[in-house]
Structure formats: structure tokens, C-alpha cells
Amino acid sequence: MLFPDYIFETSWEVCNKVGGIYTVLSTRAKTLQDKIKDHIIFLGPDCWQETPSPYFKEDKKLFAAWQQQAASEGLAVKVGRWDVPGEPIAMLVDFQSYFAHKDEIYAELWVYYHVDSLHAYGDYDESAMFAYATALVVESFYRFYLSEKDKVVFHANEWQTGFAALVLQHRLPQIASIFTTHATGIGRSIAGNNKPLYEYLWAYNGDQMASELNMESKHSIEKQTAHYVDCFTTVSDITATECKELLDKPVDLVLPNGFENDFVPKGATFTKKRKAARKRLLDVANALTGDDIQDDALIVSTSGRYEFRNKGIDVFIESMNRLRFDENLKKQVVAFIEVPGWVAGPRQDLVERLNSGKQFDTPLEKPVLTHWLHNMDHDNVLNMLSSLGINNAKGDKVKVILLPCYLTGDDGIMNMSYYDLVLGNDLCVYPSYYEPWGYTPLEAIAFKVPCITTDLAGFGLWANTEKGKYSEIEDGVKVLHRTDYNYSEVADGIKDTIACYSCFTKTEVNKCRSNAEKLSRKALWSEFIIYYEQAYDIALKKAAARNK
Template identity: 70%
Template structure:
């Protein structure tokens, strides 16, 4: 007889990306929220950083009446919090916490962390301090709420995402042993660093020592907090089998459960709204391209893009640009192509000359100066994308059938040029390309297919491996997802494969394009949270059983 799984009465979940749209974890949490909220009815509380200060918080609606008595009590305890709702489907409760006051006691906090869990914070630099103080503050929020409303009769889970939440997880583990803890690493800090430093990760994974590599790459503190958190929480998880292998090798800890990332299609417009939004996105992308390039490209132009974090090698931005360079010389290409790179760089301001052209509504037959970027950057001469375009002599000449445009900002709807949100921009693409070298899961290709846009990914992405298993063979573009075999060393082969795929797609008939789009959409439906939430149920069960054992052992 199967034992019924334990399920929490309350879930607290923290991440730097709660109500803070800076990367893929925002998508994981914000799309999963409704599935959990439907089940827990406001007993789900997300905790994020209050990093907006006095400016408007675009994804958060404050509500002074939510847990009003606790808010007053927390304030008296010295916690600086805002309570409200995350403005995503399901509208879950979110607590944003200001953590700046804890910097003054940082050394004391780190000293205690060393004594309790041997976490090495001595080599901290960059975002380590900021993340740790947020994590500490988030743990105090959990403790304060628990003390005010809950007791040991309630099944409570605290779930932290990424190394940035490690300090808080360890704090809760020590001070609130009755609370079950779950840690999800979406990518190991040391694995990402090995890959980002142009070292071969996969062929040599078995030979790498995580501690040794952390020292070599000056990553001791991030690696230490991640490793100790993995070893001490009740349930350690990651997002794909490919990263599970990495965790075992680099953190010396097998994961308890793999939690693949799902999607919620509430974000995808339906019927006439879908058609209208796609049409508008295409028009906007073409207007921007034509104003920048001084061209008159029409709706038959193939619009393709890559997007994600600005990790030039890890996300495959380098091989994408190389593929577009090769496509320039491809005699079989049947259409003009505008290839966008949508990754947030060190952006300065939207280009005034481009804004003026767009506002005029006129057509222009001369390109603007630097016709490959929509926003000025703070350091144009040291940007990887612009440097590679210069090195390859890709200048978006009038006669070039392939033009490449860099959009170096977060697409929040008010960037000054496109003025569309990321999800609205996706709709306008014909094809999305994500040839990642290091990609634990791969949210961007999943988002792409959810919006009926066929995509290219690799078998070094968790999503790519999942897509292959669902399709039953290596995905082809007609299946909605083309999965390219990628290794430590086959960069040139991958570039050719992308070039050939775009060229092939440019010859597709209307019926073939429709079939590819429909297949993409069908595949995305298999990754809905309603299918993937069962893995979270396993993690909650494992963590709660360990917490129960602790209670009984007292």
C-alpha cells in the first residue's frame, strides 16, 4: 500500500528574483505560483528583496491590511518589510524585505555561520554580501511569521532558490528545526564559472574537484555556502539530470529530487488577441529595424532572436553570431533575415536618433551610425557582442541578406525603443535560437514554444534533453524544437547546424510553418506545471518527513 505523501500547510519560498525580473528563476516562480496558490489559498508566501527603494515596484502591489497584526509586530522587531501581492497569475502573497540594516553586523553573522556550518565567507566579494544579507533578512521574516501565527502542529516548508538563499536556509535549519528546508540550485556557481572561463566542463567533469576549482577561480565563498547548504538542508534539489551530475561531482552531494521547470500558459494570449499581439510585435520589430538600418524590410522577413542572461559563451551568444555570419554567405537562404540579440548589457540610454526616426513615422534610406544597436552602452568598446560583430566585419550593409541587431536592455515595456514586454516581443519571432553551452534547464526555449515559436536548443540544456525524450528522437525544426548535439569542442559544427536550420526554415511552406508552430505549442503543453508539480510534492514530502523525525527525536 502506497503511503500518502505529506504536503505542507504553509510554504515560504525565497529568491532574489521574487517580484524582481532579472532572470529565468523569475519565470520559474511566477508561473508556478498559481498552481500552488490554488492549493494553499494564501498559505504560500514568497519573500524577495526590496530593491526598489522609493521607486515604483512594477510587479508588486502593496497591501497594508494583509497580516496587519503581524506587520505591526514585525516592525517592532526591527524588520523593514512590505507585504502585498505579486502581480502574476494567482496573485500570491509576497513579502519584500529591506536588508541594508544588516550590513553593519555582517562580520558577526559570517562568524556565526563559520562556527555553525563551516561556511567560508572570508573571500567574499561582489554580490556575495548583498545576497547573504538579503538571505539573512528573509530567514528573520520566516521566523517572525512562524512565531506569530504558527506552531509545531503545522507542516511548514522553507524553500530557497540558488546559493543566494543559502545563509537563510542554514539559519532556519538551526533556529527553527521544526521547519522543513528545501534548497534548489538552478546552476552550480562553480560549474557556471568553469564554463564561463572557457574551460571544458563536460569531458572533464569526473576529474574536477569543486573545492579546488573554487580556489582556482576565486569562488571560495559562493561555492562554500552552496555546498554546505546542499549538505545540511532536508531536501536538496536541482532542475535537470545534467545539473544533478554536476552537483554530485562538484558539491559532493547527490540531489534528492530533480525539479524540472514548467510553464503556465495563462501568460499566452488566446485566439484573436494572440493574432493581434503577434502582428503588432512583428510591426514594431520591423519598424525598429528599418529605422535603424535605413531599409524597407516587409512582413515576409524572417525574424529570429536569441535572449537570456548576458553570459556570452554559456548561453551560446557567440555561436549564434557566428552562425548568422555564416548565414550571410549561404546561397540557399530564401528570405531576408533580421537576427536580434536580446540580452541585457551595461545599457546607458535609448538612442535619441532612433527614437526621433521612429516618432517621425517616415521611411529612411540611410542607416544610422552604428546600425547594430538600439541603446547606447556605457562601454561600447568592451562589449562582447559589438566586439564580435566588429571582428567578423558584420556591419549590416544594405546588400546583406542577414542583419544583426543588439537590444541590450531588459524588455519591461518601457525601454524607450521597443516599449514591449519580453513575452509580447517573443510573439513576433519566427524562430528563436538558444545554442547554450551551459544551461541547467533552459527557460527561454520553453517560453518560446509556449508562444508557438519554433526554437533551436542543444543537448547540453536540460530542456533540450527533455524535448528529445518527449519527441522520441533528436528534435528537428519540423517537430517545433531542433536539438543540436553540442560538446566541449564542436563550436564550428554547431554554428553550421544553426545556419542550415535557419536556411531550411526559410524554405518552409505556409503549411510547414504552421505544423512546426503547432508542434512547438503541443510540446509546451507537456511542460505545464500541472504535469511537473508532482516532483515538488516529492520534495515537500522528503523534507517534511525529515523535520518530523527531528521533532520525534527531541
């Protein structure tokens, strides 16, 4: 198989922690860095300008001669290292100067690749200008240091960077191109607009839906990039089907998302951190509700983007509501919904209670919420809790708490990072309706936390494949069958699984936790990097054929 001498990889989430793609790239970086030391170069947007990025360490000596050359060409780029394991080279690209020329740039892309930018709005312009600037940076570096003797791959992630792949293909056709869509824009939008995605997938026309959902330009760049690059990929079989139907282009390869488990603490450190996380979660629950919550209460959570239907937050709340009345439930349950909302700030009444170190027997006002929100009356979670009568009353076996902030260790209430909190859970629940892969369940099982997910998530399908059947909670992951229409059955499935888990003996729990961690090891990058090697090979061979 052909393997590149240089890889340039770009994403809006390089050195910019926004969502799951940050995790994909930052954890894979070490594996590639070990393989081709400093010949893997990541390119991300310079969102910080004068403020230093918390994820990037600038190094003005790195490629110093080229940095001078790039500056003389009018390219504004910072060179340094991404502050993640492996510390790969990263470049932050400033793209502000290109907005003045966007009409000419869009016209060129229409002429060469039929990309329709006429209907652009919102983040389309910003993404396109970043991607265009990125292409110029890679071209400049290539012309300064490399030649046609070098096997070079350019890897673009998501529609935001499709422009870069197409511009480079036009200007430097000798560079092999890969495009990975981590979720189709149209698929996510259909699902998010409460339309049935799966049963009618074969009948949807992507272009028509783009027009209906006001997404013509984003759909156009995604579709045209998929059609023109040397190797088109996505992250799971379920999204591959979506690409074929909505982008009219089958993928060349599926690249499942792996991860590194070096951030998972071991031995006594793990035990200590789990104890600290459980204490904090239970203390917050007591301070909010004023109820006596036992040490053996089951701590359950769901987390991720605040996509109420797509991430299954609605069905999670419904399942907790039903669990309140389930006679098979043998323990108290404290369920956290950890999704970032429009936070006004931490609740001072809750802060005061937590700082007092006391136990409380009266609830605070609105005991379902850790932080005040700007949009209290319009928040989907709060409205659903209210409509179901979930108010964390004394004696309720199930407490549900919205924790609406990014868990970076400085939120004012938990003051612990997501990874330090997640290991305090007994179960995690991710009942997604739309989930191309699903990092949250993979991370949960790496921390020995069994989880519940669905077969509409790429991760759930993968877990079933590994087991050769529907995976059960005893295997570490319970995969529920989910369709466009079986919301109620999924809610019951979650309820029944948690009730069943509450009856497990300590031995059964330990076996379940051990099986979860064992399954996670099968998704390490050392297992999955082979798929990337195949993609590089496909792209390089196609580029070579194009340039004969």
C-alpha cells in the same frame, strides 16, 4: 505523501525581476495558491526602501497583529501581495541593520555548519544579510501563528538564500527545509571562464576550483546548504550531474521548471499582436539599414542574459555570418540579439526615422545597433560583428541587429514588452553552452515560435526525452548536439536549420508552429507540480525523523 500546511519560499527574485528565477516562482505561485490558499508565503528583499515596488502591493491589515509584534522585535518587513497571477502573500524583508553584526553571524554559521565567509566580497554580504533577516522573519511568524502540529516547509532558492535555510534549521529544526540550486556557482564560473566544463567535469574538484576562481565563500554556502537541508534539488538532469561532481552531493530530486501560458494571447488578438510585432521589428531594421526588407523576411532572435559564451551568443553570430553566404537560404533574414548591455540611451537618429513613418534607402551610421552603449569599443557583440565584417550592407541577405536593453515597453525604440515582441519571430535560437534549464526557448514555443537549442540546456534534454529522440525543427524544437569543442558544427547546424526553414511551405510552417505550441503544453505547472509535491514529502519525512 505528506503535504505541508504552510510553505515559506524565498529568493532574491521574489518581487524583484532580475532573471529566470523570477519566472519560475511567479508562474508557479498560482498553482500553489490554488492548492493551499494563502498558506504559501514568498519572501524577497526590500530593494526599494521608500520607492514602491512595481511587483508588490502592500497590505498593512494582513497579519496586522503579527506585523506589530515583528516591528517590536526590530524586524523591518512589509507584508502584502505579489502582483502576479494568484496574488500570493509576499513579504519584503529589509536587511540593512544586520550588516553591523555580520562578523558574529558569519562566526556562528562557521561553528554550526562550516560555512566559510572569510573570502566574502561583492554581493555575498548583501545576500547573506537578506537571508539571515528572512530566517528571523519566518521564525517570528512561526512562533506567533504556528506550532509543531503544523507541517511547515521552508524552500530556499540559490546560494543567496542558503543562509536562511541553515539559520532556520538551527533555530527551528521542526521546519522542513528544501534547497534548489538553479545553477551551481562553480559550474557557471568554469563555463564563463572559457574552461571546458563537460568533458572534464568528473575531474574537477569544486573546492579547488572555488579557490582558483575566487569563489570560496559563495561555493561554501551553496555546498554546505546542499549537504545539510532535508531535500536538495536542482532543475535539470544536466545540473544534477554538476551538483554531484562539484558540490559532492547528489540531488534528492530534479524539479523541472514549468510555466503558465495564461499570458499568451489567443485567436484574433494573437494574430493582431504578431502582425504589430513583425511590423515594428521590420520598421526598425529598415530605418537602421536603409535596405528594402520584404514582408516575408524571416525574423530570428536570441535573447537572455548577456553571457557571451554561456548563452551561445558567440556561436549565434558565427552562424548568421555563415548564413550570409549560404545558397540554400531562400528568404531575407533579420536577426536580433536581445541582451541587456550598458545602455547610454536610444539612438535619436533612429527615433527620428521611426517617427517619420517613411521608408529609407540609406543606412544610419553603425546600422547594427538600436541604442548607444557606454562601452562601444569593448562590447563583445559589436566587436565580433566588426571582426566578421557584418555591417548590414545593402543587399546582404542577413541583417544582424543588437538590441541591448531590457524589453519592458519603454526602451525608446521598440517600446514593446518582450512577450509582445517575441511572437513576431519566425524562429528563436538559444545555442547555450551553459544552461541549467532554459526559459527562453520554452516561452518561445508557447508563442508558437519554433526554436533551436542544444542538449547542454536542460530544456533541450527535456525536449529530446519527450520525443524519444533528437528533436527536429519539424517537431517545433531543433536540439543540436553540443560539446566543449564542436562550436563550428553547432554554427553550421543553426545555419542549415534556418536555411531549411526558409524553404518550408506555408503548410509546413503552420504544422511546425502548431507542434511547438503543443510541446509547450507538456511543460505547464499542472504537469510539473508533482515533482514539488514529492520534494515536500521527502523534506517533511526527514524533518519528522530528525525531531523524534
